[in-house]
Each structure stands twice: as C-alpha cells, then as structure tokens.
Amino acid sequence: MTVRPASRPPRTLRLxxxxxxxxxxxxxxxxxxxxxxxxxxxxxxxxxxxTVLTLQPTTVETSIEAVxxxxxxxxxxxxxxxxxxxxxxxxxxxxxxxxxxxxxxLDKAPFEVATAQARAQLAESKARADQTLREAGRxxxxxxxxxxSQREYDIATSDNAAALAAVQxxxxxxxxxxxxLSWATVxxxxxxxxxxxxxxxxxxxxxxxxxxTVVQLNPIWVRFSVSESELASASPGGRFKPGTVRGVELxxxxxxxxxxxxxxNFAASQLSPTLGTQQLRAEFANPDGSLMPGQFVxxxxxxxxxxxxxxxxxxxxxxxxxxxxxMTADADNKVAPRPxxxxxxxxxxxxxxxxxxxxxxxxxxxxxxxxxxxxxxxHAPGEGPGAxxxxxxxxxxxxxxxxxxx
Numbered sequence: 001m002t003v004r005p006a007s008r009p010p011r012t013l014r015l016x017x018x019x020x021x022x023x024x025x026x027x028x029x030x031x032x033x034x035x036x037x038x039x040x041x042x043x044x045x046x047x048x049x050x051t052v053l054t055l056q057p058t059t060v061e062t063s064i065e066a067v068x069x070x071x072x073x074x075x076x077x078x079x080x081x082x083x084x085x086x087x088x089x090x091x092x093x094x095x096x097x098x099x100x101x102x103x104x105x106l107d108k109a110p111f112e113v114a115t116a117q118a119r120a121q122l123a124e125s126k127a128r129a130d131q132t133l134r135e136a137g138r139x140x141x142x143x144x145x146x147x148x149s150q151r152e153y154d155i156a157t158s159d160n161a162a163a164l165a166a167v168q169x170x171x172x173x174x175x176x177x178x179x180x181l182s183w184a185t186v187x188x189x190x191x192x193x194x195x196x197x198x199x200x201x202x203x204x205x206x207x208x209x210x211x212x213t214v215v216q217l218n219p220i221w222v223r224f225s226v227s228e229s230e231l232a233s234a235s236p237g238g239r240f241k242p243g244t245v246r247g248v249e250l251x252x253x254x255x256x257x258x259x260x261x262x263x264x265n266f267a268a269s270q271l272s273p274t275l276g277t278q279q280l281r282a283e284f285a286n287p288d289g290s291l292m293p294g295q296f297v298x299x300x301x302x303x304x305x306x307x308x309x310x311x312x313x314x315x316x317x318x319x320x321x322x323x324x325x326x327m328t329a330d331a332d333n334k335v336a337p338r339p340x341x342x343x344x345x346x347x348x349x350x351x352x353x354x355x356x357x358x359x360x361x362x363x364x365x366x367x368x369x370x371x372x373x374x375x376x377x378x379h380a381p382g383e384g385p386g387a388x389x390x391x392x393x394x395x396x397x398x399x400x401x402x403x404x405x406x
Contacts (some may be wrong), residue, residue, distance in 0.1 A: 002104075005234070008244075024353065026091075027143055032205060040394045041304050046377075047333065047375040047376055047377040048366060048369060048370070048374065048375070048376050048378070049228050049366075049377045049379060050363045050365060050366050050370070050376045050377065050379070051125070051363070051364050051365045051366075051378075051379060051380070051381050052361040052362060052363055052364065052378040053312070053313075053316075053361070053362050053364055053377070053381065054359060054360070054361055054380075055090065055310045055312070055358060055359065055360045055361075055362060056310075056355055056358055056359075057308045057309065057310060058306055058307075058309060058310065058311060059244065059306065059307045059308075059309075060306055060309055060311065060343075060346055060351050061302050061303075061304070061305055061346075062302070062303050062304045062305060062306050062344075063249070063299050063300045063301055063302050063303060063344060064226055064230050064231070064300070064301045065251070065299070065301075065305060065344070066224040066225060066226050066298065066299050066301070067224065067296065067297075067298060067299075068222045068223060068224035068250075068282075068296070068297050068298060068299035069222070069223055069294065069295065069296055069297070070221070070223075070291050070292065070293055070294065070295045070297060071220070071221050071222075071223055071293050071294070072192065072215035072216050072217060072219055072293045073216045073217075073218075073219050073220060073221050073283070074167030074190050074192065074214075074215070074216035074219070075213065075214075075215050075216075075356075076189055076190055076192070076213065076214045076216075076225055076292070076295065077210055077213055078103060078186060078188065078189070078210070078211050078212045078213060078214060079208050079209060079210050079211065080104070080106065080183070080186055080196055080205045080206070080207065080208065080211055081180075081183040081186075081207065081208070082106065082111070082180050082183045082184060082207055083204070083205060083206045083207040083209070084106035084107050084110065084111075084184060084204070084205060085106060085107040085202065085203070085204055085205070086104060086105075086106055086107075086199055086200070086201055086203050086204075086211075087105050087106060087107050087201065088104065088201060089103070089104055089197055089200075089201060090102045090103055090104065090105060091103050091194055091231065092194075093194060093195070093197055093212075094193065094194060094195070094196075095105050095193070095194055096191075096192070096193050096194075096289075097188045097191065097192065097193075097194055097332060098188065098191050099186050099188055099189065099190050100177070100188065101188045102186070102187050103186050103187060103188055103194070103211070103212065103396070104185070104186040104187050104199075104205075104211055104212075105184065105185050105186070106184040106185075106186070106205060107184070107250050108181060108184045111177065111180045111181040114177045114180065114181075114183060115174070115177040115180075115181050117177070118170070118173040118174040118176070118177040119174050119177075121168035121170045121173060121174075122167070122171055122173070122174050122218050125163065125166040125167040125169070126167050126170075127382075128163045128166065129160065129164050129166070129167050130161035131163070132156065132159040132160035132162075132163040133160050133163075134247070134356070135156050135159070135160070136153070136156040136157050136160045136326060139152060139153045140153060141157045149237070164206075166177075183370070186211060188214050189214070190214055190216050191214075191216060191218060192215045192216040193214065193215050193217055193289070194212055194214055195212050195213035195214070195215070196212065197211065197212050198210050198211050198212055199211055199294075215293055217283055217286050217289045217291070217292070217293070218285065218286045218287050218289065219283045219284060219286060220280070220284055220286040220291045220293070221265070221283055221284075222248070222250060222262065222281065222282045222283075222284060222297065222299055223279070223280075223281050224279075224280055224281075224282075224299045224401045225272070225275070225277035225278065225279050225280065226278055226280060226301065227275075227276055227277050228266055228275060228276050228277065228278065229276075230404070231278060235274075236256040239348070240266040240267075240278070241390075242264050242280075242323040244303065244304070245263075245264045245301060245302065245303060245361045246263060246302040246304070247261040247262065247302045248262040248263065248264060248282040248284075248299055248300065248301055248302065249261055249262075249286065249299070249300040249302065250262060250282075250284055250291075250297055250300070251296070251297060251298035251299075251300060251330065252297055253295065253296065253297065257292070257347075258284060260284060260285045261302075262281055262282040262283055262284035263282060264280060264282050264301075265279070265281055265282065265283045266279075266280065266281035267279075267280050267281075268280070280299075280301070282299060302370055306343075306351075307350050309343065309352060309353055310351075310352040310356050310360075311346065311349040311350070311352070312326060312340075312350050312352050312356075312362055312364075313348060313349055313350075313364050314348055314350055315364065315365075315367070316350075316362055316363065316364040316367065317342060317350050317384055318367060319321050320373060322339070323339055323340075324339070324340050324341075324342050325337045325338060325339050325340060326338050326340055326352075326355075326356070326362050326363075327362070327363040327367060327370050328360050328361055328362055328363065329361040329363060329376055329378045332363040333375060333377065333378060334373050334374065334375060335363070335371060335372050335373060335374055335376055336372065336373075337372050338355055338356065338360070339354075340352050340354065340356060341353045341354040353356070361378060363376070364381075364405050375402055376386060
C-alpha cells in the first residue's frame with residue numbers, strides 16, 4: 001500500500017513502507033475517518049512524542065568486513081621420538097601446559113641399559129687409546145736409538161689414531177643413548193592447550209608415533225579472504241598495501257567486538273585464481289583464552305578514515321522495497337521520510353553516506369507508529385515522557401476513555 005501524506009512530497013520520497021502503511025490504516029480505522037490535510041482534527045490523536053537526534057557530521061574509519069576463522073598461532077603434533085611401552089600420562093587432557101612440561105613417560109629401563117652399555121664401551125675405548133699412546137711413546141724412543149724400524153713406529157702411531165677415533169665414536173654412542181633416555185619422557189615443545197591423548201597407558205608407542213597435540217592460544221591467528229574489488233575500493237590509488245592497514249577488529253559470534261585490536265601479519269603474494277580473493281591473516285592477543293581455534297567470526301580490516309558522514313542508530317533506519325530511509329522531524333514538527341545511502345556498521349550505528357545534512361533531526365523511536373506528514377512532539381534523548389523530570393506525557397496526552405463493557 002502506498003502511504004499518501006497530507007501534503008504530497010516530492011516524487012523521490014514516495015516510498016512503499018509496509019510497516020508505516022499498516023500503522024496509518026490502523027490509525028484511520030480507530031478514528032473512523034481520514035485525517036484532514038491540516039493535521040489531526042479537534043479531539044483527534046495528539047502529536048506523538050518521539051526522540052530525535054540532531055545530526056552533525058563526523059569522521060569514521062573505513063573498513064572491509066569478511067567472514068574469518070580462528071586458528072592457533074602454533075598447532076603442534078606431539079610425537080614420541082623413541083618407541084616403547086607407555087607407562088604414565090602426566091597431564092589432564094584439554095588443560096593448559098607450559099613449554100618443557102612432561103606429558104608422557106615411556107618405560108625407561110631399556111634406555112637405561114643401553115646408556116650403561118654405551119658408557120662401558122666408551123671406557124674401554126679410552127683404555128685402548130691410552131695403551132696405544134704409551135706404546136707409541138716407547139717406540140719413539142727406540143726409533144731414536146735405531147733399535148726398531150720406522151715401519152714399527154708408524155704402525156704404533158696408526159693404532160693410537162684409530163683408538164682415539166674409537167673413543168670419539170663411543171662418546172657419540174653415549175650421547176645418543178642419553179638422548180634416547182631423555183626422550184622416554186615426552187615433553188611439550190610449546191606452551192598451549194593440550195588435545196586428547198592418542199594413546200593409553202600400557203600401549204606400545206612406536207617411534208615418531210602421535211601421542212597428542214598442543215595448540216598455542218595466545219596469540220591467536222584469524223584467517224580470512226577479501227575480494228580484489230573490495231581491496232581496491234578501500235585502498236588509496238586502488239592498490240592494496242598491507243602496510244597501510246591501521247588495524248584489524250574482530251566481531252565475535254555474539255555481535256560483540258574483541259577488546260584488543262589485532263594486526264595484519266600475513267598477506268598472500270597472489271590472488272586466488274578461482275575466487276579472485278587475497279588471503280590475509282591477523283594476529284590477536286588472547287591472554288584469557290576466550291578465543292578458541294576453529295571459531296567462525298568476522299574480521300574488520302581498518303583501511304582509513306572518511307569525513308563528512310553521519311552516524312544513525314540501526315533501529316532508526318527502515319529498509320523498504322526502494323531502499324533505506326530514515327524518518328526525520330521537519331521545521332513544522334511533521335514526519336518527513338528521507339531516502340539515505342547507508343555505508344557500514346560502526347558499533348550500534350549505521351554510517352550514512354548521503355541523504356542527510358547537518359542539523360537534520362532523525363527520529364529514533366516509535367518508528368512503527370509514524371506516518372509521513374503526521375505531527376510529532378520531538379524531544380532530545382533522555383527527555384520527554386517517561387524520563388526523569390519529563391513533562392510532555394501528562395500535559396499532552398488526553399484522559400483515557402473508559403473501557404466499554406460487553
């Protein structure tokens with residue numbers, strides 16, 4: 001239904017407003033006749049008290065929003081470096097752990113035996129090296145007296161060199177055995193939150209076998225993609241440069257904003273050939289662990305500022321079949337619909353790019369009860385009926401008619 005105001009507005013303002021039309025029809029039905037052009041008849045409906053905001057231009061940050069997903073800054077698969085029987089699990093699944101904290105303990109007995117054997121082999125090699133060194137020293141004196149041949153002395157020095165090499169090999173074997181013994185205790189390489197244990201006590205764990213995972217939650221990363229056209233429109237010169245991004249905001253699933261802004265820490269060097277998007281990643285502080293990997297959120301990329309715009313509460317913007325409008329109170333305190341061009345959301349407000357000017361009075365409540373051209377009694381926020389000290393309600397409203405009895 002097309003609402004026909006008392007005084008015909010310009011053609012651009014003749015909008016189809018289903019909600020407003022229904023309200024006007026109900027008002028007409030209740031009064032029993034149409035309102036005359038000059039306003040409500042004597043004894044008719046009084047001017048409706050409404051809250052208005054007097055607009056002034058402001059500056060807002062320009063941004064691009066995209067669906068995003070969180071992921072751990074480090075997502076580590078914990079694997080056993082040696083094989084053996086799992087004896088103990090030393091953590092609670094899903095709990096926070098520190099880097100270096102023990103998580104599992106394998107049966108250490110075989111590694112202790114191997115370490116003892118390697119140390120014994122090292123001692124034997126050192127004894128052999130000492131013996132060959134002494135032998136070479138004796139033969140060197142005999143060679144000076146020409147009591148032995150040069151060949152015999154060369155063999156002695158070669159034996160000593162081989163013995164010293166055997167000592168080095170035995171030392172490496174001891175080091176490897178000690179490492180294997182230390183690896184029998186599986187520790188967390190990074191701080192984070194553990195996942196489910198992949199093995200139970202008593203099971204045989206193979207070398208390089210997965211035992212659990214650890215995800216680092218602070219900081220946390222957020223991955224998202226933005227189309228080439230959006231990046232170009234929001235960037236100076238039509239070319240996106242990651243260094244010009246002022247910051248990144250995170251819109252949580254409940255509509256709230258993460259208290260700490262993040263920073264862009266990755267921008268793909270090429271666009272996706274199938275989607276025409278550039279993959280981006282931001283980093284956010286998450287000291288309380290409120291953000292978990294895998295959450296779907298919205299990332300708001302702050303790209304700059306825009307001046308000379310207006311901010312209007314979201315509930316004051318009416319979406320119609322011909323676009324968005326706001327209801328204003330004109331100089332005669334009559335309802336005047338105003339087509340507007342909306343931009344992005346900022347907090348609980350719409351950013352209005354066009355259609356309003358400084359000083360306009362935008363109605364922000366009782367929207368469903370308004371009809372174009374109807375008289376209103378505007379008041380500032382916090383004033384009017386129902387507000388502390390407000391006077392408009394009792395003075396303006398007529399006494400309620402008594403209820404009819406059946």
